[in-house]
Amino acid sequence: MKSYQHRNFFKVFRITFLLLIQLGVCLFSGYPADAGTRARFEEITGTVTDKGGKPLQGVSVMVKGTKKGTTTDVDGKFRINAPGTATLIFSMTSYLSQEVPVNNRSVIDVTLEQTAQQLKDVEVVAIGYNNLRKSDLTGSIAVVSTEKIQSVPMVQASQLIQGRVAGVQVMNNSHQPGGSVAISIRGTNSINASNEPMYVIDGYPILSGLPFINPSDIVSIEVLKDASATAIYGSRAANGVVIIQTRQGKKGVLSVSFESRIKVVSRSKKIPMLNAHEFRMLMNEATVNQNAIDGRNRALPYTQDEVDHPKYDVDWQDETFRTAIGNDQSISVSGGSDKTTYAASLSYLNEPGIFKTNMWNQIGTRMVLESQMSKSLKMGVNISYNHVNNGQVETDNGNNSVPRAILESFPDRPPYDSTGNYMVADNDNYANPTALLYGIHQKAITSKFVGTTFGELQILKGLKFKATYTLDIQASKYDRYIDKGVSSPGLPPPQNATIITTGANTWLNEDYLNYDRQMGYHGMNVLLGASWMGATGDEFDATVTGFPTDAYLTNQLQAATTVNSVVTSKEHSTQNSFFGRVNYNYKRIYFLTGTFRADGSSRFGKGNKYGYFPSGAFAWRLSEEPFIKKLNIFSNLKLRTSYGATGNQTFGNYLSLERLGNATTFLGNTRLAGIANVQIANPNLKWERTNEFDMGFDIGILKDRLNFVIDYYHKVTKDLLLNAPIPETTGFSTQLKNIGSIQNNGFEFALNSVNLDGKLRWTTDLNFSINKNKVLSLVNNNQDIFITSFVNPLNIVRVGEPLGSFWGLIRVGVFQNQDEINAYLKNPGKTRPGDLKYADLNKDGAIDAKDRTILGNNNPKYIFGMINTLSYGPWEFVSEIYGVQKVTVMNLNPVVLEDRQTETNSYKTLLNRWHGEGTSNTIAAVRINSNLNISNRHAQDGSYVRFRNISLGYHLPSSLLSKVKISGATISISAIDFFTITNYEGYDPEVSTYGGHANQGIEFSSYPASKSLVATLRINF
Amino acid sequence: MKYSTSLILISMFLTTSCTKFLEEKPLTFLNSSNFYKTKDDITAAVYSVYAPLQTYYAGGGYANMTWSVWELPSDQSYSNDGAGVIDNTNIDNYAFGPEMNYYNNWWKNAYLIISRANTVILNVPNAVNVSADIKNSAIGEARFLRGVAYFELAMGYGDVPLVTEQTTELFPTRTPVLDIYNFAIEDLKFAVQNLPVTWPKGSDYGRATKYAAESYLAKLYLKMAGYPIQDQGKFALAASASKDVIDNGPYSLYANVMDNWNPSAAPREQIFIVDKSRAVSNGSYFPLFWAPRGLPQLAAEPGGDFIGAFLPNQTFYDDFPDDDPRKGEFFMTSARSYMDTSLVLTLPQPIVAKYWGPMYNTGTDQDIVRLRFAEVLLIYAEAANEVTATTPEAYNALNAVRSRAFGDNSHDYSSLTQDEFRKAVWRERDLELCFEGVRWSDMVRTQTSRNGTIFDYKNINNFSPTQKNMLFPIPTIDLQTNLKLTQNPEY
CATH class of the missing domain: 2.40.170.20 (TonB-dependent receptor, beta-barrel domain)
Structure with a gap:
């Protein structure tokens, strides 16, 4: 056990040491160290993958004995100039480092082995105003990694969290481009004030409006959930904090990446509506029904020929x-x-x-x-x-x-x-x-x-x-x-x-x-x-x-x-x-x-x-x-x-x-x-x-x-x-x-x-x-x-x-006949067979506001x-x-598209309306004046x-x-x-x-x- | 270290900590400590008391049409199908409900007027370098509007909370209706004493005047003489107040009664109106409510349709004497399109013509007439006949309205008993003032309908008013927020 611990410490030490060396070289030399070498340089390329063959991004590739180095890109690729006699050091936090002699090769592919324990120890998490080792966290913080971010093409940063973090509900309230996205972390805390979390990008809080950000710039997204994690942001943190890290520059050669996407967007569902013939037929039926109710004599809006052969039949959704x-x-x-x-x-x-x-x-x-x-x-x-x-x-x-x-x-x-x-x-x-x-x-x-400017003084x-x-x-x-x-x-x-x-x-x-x-x-x-x-x-x-x-x-x-x-x-x-x-x-x-x-x-x-x-x-x-x-x-x-x-x-x-x-x-x-x-x-x-x-x-x-x-x-x-x-x-x-x-x-x-x-x-x-x-x-x-x-x-x-x-x-059905109405209502008034029947929760023989209840x-x-x-x-x-x-x-929608009838076009399901005893127990008879509840x-x-x-x-x-x-x-x-x-x-x-x-x-x-x-x-x- | 020194200095400069930093400095509004100082401040404050009238009488969307509460229970009109608003039908069917927006809108706007009037009454006396006349006139306008608001609240809801400029109580209890009327009387009396007969320039048309206040005073006394207070002594006060308006007020009857609603006719008969004008984006949508749906081709431009919230009862129409020229004036059975003047449509049913006019997408220019001279004449006729039966002055007042309607004296009343005269006035109010939002309050005041007592009337759906309908329900929202309020009986 002890040796394990020791080895662990050694790893951390070595990585820290490497970083310090790099930093130290930067600070003290000021000039490229390879300026004086005379060895012949060859371009070496290669791919660094993990054991499963998955490319590793951000692996440091150093020429041993120099400060010269690069890092692998998103696909694990690197490109470096080094003498054929040199040795390359591949290192990355949470992986075992490897030293690989070039031996005059121009392509070197390397597989790095993960050291599980190291991952937890050295992975660093932003906690607001500072970073902390993930293993040192006391609060509840979830991280969405780069690979997860890249796997779903989305326009808004908030959509990248959906389904990826426990306790976070992301709702695309409107499906239109750029439509509003609501996020609630651990439930709804507020009636009037916002339930949106606070956004922090690269340590700087977003002060107003949406955090417009190109998703391909995002390296990681963290969600700070509990009070220990968020309290540092005090008054703005009750709904949680979302910390977005963008790609930062790293020492080494220039890395350029290009991303291109083409997308084909189409409707996912069409709502079946009445066609012109069905619509006109029901309009006539509504008029007949309404005349029966109030004893008036409205003319039918359409002749039978107009019902059977409408001149136009437009599907507005297709249109x-x-x-x-x-x-x-x-x-x-x-x-x-x-x-x-x-x-x-x-x-x-x-x-x-x-x-x-x-x-x-x-x-x-x-x-x-x-x-x-x-x-x-x-x-x-x-x-x-x-x-x-x-x-x-x-x-x-x-x-x-x-x-x-x-x-x-x-x-x-x-x-x-x-x-x-x-x-x-x-x-x-x-x-x-x-x-x-x-x-x-x-x-x-x-x-x-x-824009943020900062100065940091040691x-x-x-x-x-x-x-x-x-x-x-x-x-x-x-x-x-x-x-x-x-x-x-x-x-x-x-x-x-x-x-x-x-x-x-x-x-x-x-x-x-x-x-x-x-x-x-x-x-x-x-x-x-x-x-x-x-x-x-x-x-x-x-x-x-x-x-x-x-x-x-x-x-x-x-x-x-x-x-x-x-x-x-x-x-x-x-x-x-x-x-x-x-x-x-x-x-x-x-x-x-x-x-x-x-x-x-x-x-x-x-x-x-x-x-x-x-x-x-x-x-x-x-x-x-x-x-x-x-x-x-x-x-x-x-x-x-x-x-x-x-x-x-x-x-x-x-x-x-x-x-x-x-x-x-x-x-x-x-x-x-x-x-x-x-x-x-x-x-x-x-x-x-x-x-x-x-x-x-x-x-x-x-x-x-x-x-x-x-x-x-x-x-x-x-x-x-x-x-x-x-x-x-x-x-x-x-x-x-x-x-x-x-x-x-x-x-x-x-x-x-x-x-x-x-x-x-x-x-x-x-x-x-x-x-x-x-x-x-x-x-x-x-x-x-x-x-x-x-x-x-x-x-x-x-x-x-x-x-x-x-x-x-609570809707319980449709009144099928007058006897049913008379038995149900104290004062039936104009209620007729074909009208909707609601539960009389207070049992007073009348359907009114007092019968309303919680529906979910x-x-x-x-x-x-x-x-x-x-x-x-x-x-x-x-x-x-x-x-x-x-x-x-x-x-x-059914309030208008089913209950309101005749005022507008309706759902195709209106064909299943009540039109005589036993014909329907779900949709009322069509009428001109409908009771909306x-x-x-x-x-x-x-x-x-x-x-x-x-x-x-x-x-x-x-x-x-x-x-x-x-x-x-x-x-x-x-x-x-x-x-x-x-x-x-x-x-x-x-x-x-x-x-x-x-x-x-x-x-x-x-x-x-x-x-x-x-x-x-x-x-x- | 020079960087560090300057960095710290910069930071210290930026971090000016003090409570002043967190003080809110409003950039677009004032507060009462820096207002109510000058004549202009007073004028602006008084204007604000008029503002709620716009929604009070005819506002809200079609679901909140406040006119409904006074119009639909009457035996003159009913709620049309197709309006799509079930609460209109419920009011028509006497199923008044405390949760209905209508009752809340009326109540809310009345108290908004009262609260703004209170602010004027409280703050105006403290203005400096403003003459006492100007102050009294401003207070007079505020008290006029507050008096009318309390009068109408008491008519509708009975006992209501009395909130005055001295009130600090956030949760008031209800004050007996008699005290509310007496409070309104004092407000209107003050207005009579301090308001001008007319306002000088045209843009003040619609402001409260001395005789408008006195006319409302007469109307209020008449109401107090009837149900529920039945204080017979008030007839004499109603008669003397209305007599003063008739004798000394600046009003007279139009030769053509329809000019009351004609935006281009010079004001003559109107005593109190709510101003409407399309030119200043304040067109009236009131006519929308009086024609049935499905006739958009009658509008003045494409794109609109009518709502048909209120249509005349067929029984009232049939009952309206055929030889009375007003039947042809107040009702329409066919209509000419304003868009296409060659198009004349026969209407599916008679509609109310008083508010008919060119309906644009921005509304019409027609003002909302709240009180007109013909009503004052009829108030006088009714009240005077109760003090002394059938005096010549009472006949004069009643017959002035009739002879204007018929164009000559052929239909003037004469030789009536006191009771016949009383009923003649009631009938004349029914005919002359139809659809003006006064019929239901007359039915309650006199406890009558054309079928006999108020309870004998049956609406188109066979519903009759009951005792509970004599008062509106106190809005649920106020019962919930003020636990000291009680509901009217049976709600």
Whole structure:
């Protein structure tokens, strides 16, 4: 045992030593060491693989006795010039180093053997303001590695986490390009404030908006889950922290890689709708039924001939969908000299939507530069700029939403009239989808610059001071122009131009001291810092109408005859924080972490500006204890436990203040500016606060071929921020208040397994998590809070129930005859056979609001992900499955497409309507006036299992490539989202039309889901 | 080490720690400590009290049409199919529900007016360098709007919380309805004393005036004389207030009654209106509610359709005397398209013509008429007849409305008993003021319908009002947030 330990230490020492030598050479020599050698140099290429033949990236390849070296690229390829007599040293953390004499060869392929124990010991993890050995962690942190990131072609960084990390639910709320992605880590903590995690890129927090980043720049993504891990970010960390590391420069020769992708995107599902004949037949039937109900004598809308032979029969889904082709290109370079390292990239992402005018084009560039200015001072910059051009289609859930219109528009009407103009709807409220798609020109352009400069000063041995200054500038412009002839209720009149520009400027200064010291058995790392932040947002909107031509679009607003509105606004907020952390370990067996952060925000009430967020954690590496070692089972066994507090402040500015604002009124045909109190003050407004307990085990057995991570957590969020209803007799309806509390309990399990390890290598990554969400208390003596977003109150927040529970009636069938009605209802009124029958829960003989009940909620009982990777020589096959189970989605589409009948086109299933006793017990008789009620018909099972990615890759043989000076090339083809197993009725169960957290999981005419086939070529020079 | 020194210096410069750093400095709004100082501040504050009127009377989406609560229970109109809003039908069927947005919207906007009026009444006296006249006039406008809001709240909900400029209680209890009326009377009396007869420039059309206040005072007294307070003594006050408006007010009847809703007619009969104008993006969508769906070709431009929330009861239409010219004016059985003037459509059923007009996608220019001179004449006729039966002045007032309708005196009333006269006035209100949102309150006030008592009326679906319908339900949202509130009986 002792020798093992010793060897282990020796490995670490040797690698550290190697690094130091490299560093030392850089620092002290200043000149290339090989400047004076006279040996003949040959170019040597080769591939470094692991035992399974899998290429290894980042292997250091050094010419022995010199400082000359390089690293292998993503495909394990290297290229180096060395004398034929030299010896190459191949080394990489967690692998056994090898020395290989060149012997005048020009191609040297090497297989490195993994030392399991080393992987855990030396792998370094970012923990915020510092890095720590993975084995030293006390908190719950999950890492998504480079290879996993590269295996799924995705546009947004957040999508790369989906299904890969236990306890993290990633929801593509809208399937349109660049559509919103919601992430919740360990359940929903907040009703009003954001549930999104904080993003940190290369150590610098994202200050506003989306973290635009080219996925091919990402090297790893970490998810910090428990309070011990996140508390260092205090008030922004209650929803977890996502740390993204991008490619950094390494000393050595220039490495260039190029990635190109082509993707074919198509709809994944079509919803069967009535055709023109069926539609007209049911319209006539509805009229007959309605006349019978109210004794009136409406004429039938269609003659029998018009029913049987409709002139037009339009399938609006086919009319507007396309199979789209998109492509992504990116090139990146990295390298470094003795004192300076650099990495830069340029990328173009093109994500087409399945509607014809919809796309997301993103051009981005990124540059990371670091330089050792003197013995003690290092400085660097980290700059990124992204420009997004997002061609949009109308997708709000009003009448003019394209996804809504393609389902609701009557099928018996053509897109164009006989003169070639858009057909204007003549007897319904619903717009012509073709007009909406081609006659409304809208796009959003966003430019985002993020730049950080830092200086790091070595003050004493082990003591460093780092100061950073980050500037985040985002500018967005939204343009919309409506062509002549496009008109629809709710839409501005034709020839209307709107421009909305918004700007967000944020600066952040962070300064901290880091002290790292190992004294005998005692290891210590101390962090002490402070930060200041300021953010300014502004907006300028203009809307004008009446142009002589459609040619100007939004480019010449001055040509308009009417200025409808000009709006400007501006706001400012500040934040100030102090933070500290102590990591202590004894013999690397016992670990203690204490973290403290004080955060001050301008957004809170006068007396509550600062929030204080402490946390503590303990870890015990049992596998280092003799009594465990004796068992000879565990290659790794660690117990972690933590408790701590984090906060949430992600909501608007100025909400604690009394606010006098505009109260526009009209007198004498004049718009007059009134001023009134529009916001009631709440000087007591304070931070949302989450206290979290976490306990977990990291287990490795069979020399780490099997690794488990198991966690249990218990979180309570107090002082929930909610725009809570207040008595309207105050003149206000709501006030932002700290109300109530929510609890999240959960269990997470992750497994990494090397099933086969040989020529054929098979690995499985599995994660599974359960979360239970419960509202503990609410304002006003725990009164229920209702949230309305459509026809009825759809969501209820009730103590003892999960947040965002759905609320409605229970549908039990269709009344078959009058006797059944008379027996069921005290006052049948106009209720007739063929009407829907709802459960009379309070048994009062009437169906009304008192019979509503909880119909489910959108918090899944459990989620899981599984990745299987099979590699055989140059071939690699990956399959990824993602599942969300026991979850309810509130599908509001049938309210319009089945219940509302005749107002719009309907689902094909309406053919199964009630039309006489015994004909249907699920769908009501068609009528003109329908009773709309949210019920269990709409609360649908949203469970699904998705084959998220199935891909096959091939590494081109280096013998072929070396002739064309390419060190590696990979071709792969991936099928994304091709199969989904679900009972959900809409396009896709992974959906949420409304942004709020209390009403997550409600679908109303969502953007249709798509699948894609992606071919990727990756070349390294 | 020179780098380190400068780095530390830079950092220290940036880290200016103090509580001032976290102070919020609003850039786009004010607070009350720096407002209500000047004449302009006062004007802006007063304007804000008018703002909720826009949604109070005719606002909200089609699902929240506040007019519904006063119009649909009446025996004049019903909720049309196709409106797609079940709550309209529920109101029509007397299934008033406390969770319905309609009742909440009415309540909420009334209290918004009250809270803004309170702010004006509280802060205006403290303004400096502003004359007492200007202050009193501003307070008068605020008290006018607050008085009307309380009057209408009390009519609808009965006992309601009394929130005044002195109230600091966030959770008030309900105050007896009589005290609410008396409070409203004091507000309106103050307005009568301090408001001008007219406002000088055109852009002030729609502001409260002395005689508007007195007209509402008359209307309020008449209500107090009827159900539920039945204070007969109030007839005399109603008569004297309305008499003063008739004798000294600046109003007279239009020769053509339809000019009340004609945006191009010069104001004459209107006493209080809510201003609407397309030119300033404040068009009225009110006409949308009065024509049935499926007739978009009647609009003034393509793209719109009507909603048909309110349609006339066939029984009311049949009952409307055929020889009364108003039948042809107030109802339409066919309509001419504004888009294609050659197109005349026969309508599937009679619709209300009072609010008919060119409907653009931006609405119409038609103001919402809340109180007009014809009603004041009928208030006087009714009240005076109760004080002293069938006086000549009462006949004059009643017959002024009738003779305007018929164009001559041929249908004037004469030689009626006191009770006949009373019923004649009620019938005249029914005919003249139809669809103006007053019929249901008249039915409650007089406890009558055209079928006899109010409870004898049966709507198109065979539902009748019950005792519970005499008051609206207190909105659920307020019961939930203020546990000191109680619900009206039977809800």
